Amino acid sequence: MKDELKRRVYEANMLLPKYGLITFTWGNVSEREGDVVAIKPSGVEYDALRPEDIVLVGMDGSILEDGLNPSSDLETHLELYRNFEGVAGITHTHSEWATSWAQAGMDIPAAGTTHADYIYGDVPCTRGLTPGEIRGAYELNTGKVIVETFAGLDPLAVPCVLVKNHGPFTWGASAAESVRNAVVLEQIAKMAFVGRTLQGGGPERMPQSLLDKHYLRKHGKNAYYGQKK
Numbered sequence: 001m002k003d004e005l006k007r008r009v010y011e012a013n014m015l016l017p018k019y020g021l022i023t024f025t026w027g028n029v030s031e032r033e034g035d036v037v038a039i040k041p042s043g044v045e046y047d048a049l050r051p052e053d054i055v056l057v058g059m060d061g062s063i064l065e066d067g068l069n070p071s072s073d074l075e076t077h078l079e080l081y082r083n084f085e086g087v088a089g090i091t092h093t094h095s096e097w098a099t100s101w102a103q104a105g106m107d108i109p110a111a112g113t114t115h116a117d118y119i120y121g122d123v124p125c126t127r128g129l130t131p132g133e134i135r136g137a138y139e140l141n142t143g144k145v146i147v148e149t150f151a152g153l154d155p156l157a158v159p160c161v162l163v164k165n166h167g168p169f170t171w172g173a174s175a176a177e178s179v180r181n182a183v184v185l186e187q188i189a190k191m192a193f194v195g196r197t198l199q200g201g202g203p204e205r206m207p208q209s210l211l212d213k214h215y216l217r218k219h220g221k222n223a224y225y226g227q228k229k
């Protein structure tokens, strides 16, 4: 079980450089299986990463095996696993376009069908962390601010967030799906920026009917439209 989980998480992490989502050791991917979370080790270059380097931790953050240290973002991943039912994979990157919107503290408007095929509504940006939250358990507080941002939103319908002054986190039913959502987020972040430039301030949001049609067609009639269950 653990070797298969480690291999899945290793392969998902290796998709980040493949899709150009990271530079150096930035970013990390994890996957939850029951009460065990497998996550990228901290500070390891992707071209040096091996499946056996993936770190196994409990949901309380305890390290389950001797080896490397888990990603410094572990507590953010764990807080999302604790609060977002149905999420079993999480990706964090510093991908250029999504991180630029996060640094600007701006939501990415749902402006086109590419967005609507994967994300039901705007991509929210969190508030900035307070000085106390920054001085304290920064990574845990980052997770708490993300959960706070999703009050009234269904994280299964909006599988991504921008953390202000930091960068994107995406999630899904597996590590691989969370990476796919990170690729989508980076693409729509770029297209939304270009659209805003072309429109001189836009992009305008797409019609709700078109957002419904595209999201519903891809996710089925039982899709929850951005509202908590």
Ligand SMILES: O=C(CO)[C@@H](O)[C@H](O)COP(=O)(O)O
Binding pocket: 025, 026, 027, 028, 040, 041, 042, 043, 044, 070, 071, 072, 073, 092, 094
């Ligand atoms: O967001 C950050 C640092 O700002 C981290 O995600 C690093 O980019 C990667 O840290 P490790 O996973 O290697 O600890």
